Amino acid sequence: MFKVKQLLPAQCRGARGLLNWSQGELAEQAGVSRSTVKDFETGRHALHPSTERLLITALEAGGVELIVAETAGPGVRLQRPA
Template structure:
């Protein structure tokens, strides 16, 4: 993973995509991360920003669950499942 992927801690779109990849609800993410559901809801809905430490906590939760954050030059940030490999037909990238 390149430095650019680490620079992008978490965006609302990446948060929604990571939840989708894991098939998690906002409540499941809240339970796994100890971040309130209302904070997650407001962040994903772009109602307000999030402290860097809270975003890092959510990202760690996603990574612990098998989400890999990446950045592709010319395309920007993205994510994929650690359970998949690029040669696997079930490889999912968002």
Template sequence: MISPAQCRAARGLLDWSQQDLAREAGVGVVTIRQVEAGVNQPRRATLVVVRHTLERAGVELIDDNGGGVGVRFREVRRERRA
């Protein structure tokens, strides 16, 4: 889904504060703090909202593919002109 480290790293790429992410995702800043601290398991719906918010902002969350989870900017695909 999204790990605490991925959430922190994605915010870093976007130069967003926890408050910025909370506002964009429509959740409380305490919720973002809890997600990033990893002290308890947030509701799945909360993790989905946070992940989709980060993805809409241009971040790609990389699932564990044998090399570990990660975060990167999503590639911008440009249409070729004929």
């Protein structure tokens, strides 16, 4: 089950930054086009729910944790090493 119900563009950019991934690298890991990532991160287009799941899965597999908006708001952090 996903911790984040809605991935925000800022979370996506922040997660890529923590992983040192380009938009193209995220797109490749998620199996989507680079323009999909670019258009989402710039607010040009919303994501289809299945595409959103692909991006979340790729980011989490890469080693980030997406944080749900609670009292402090949404965020992203590196996962603790196993």
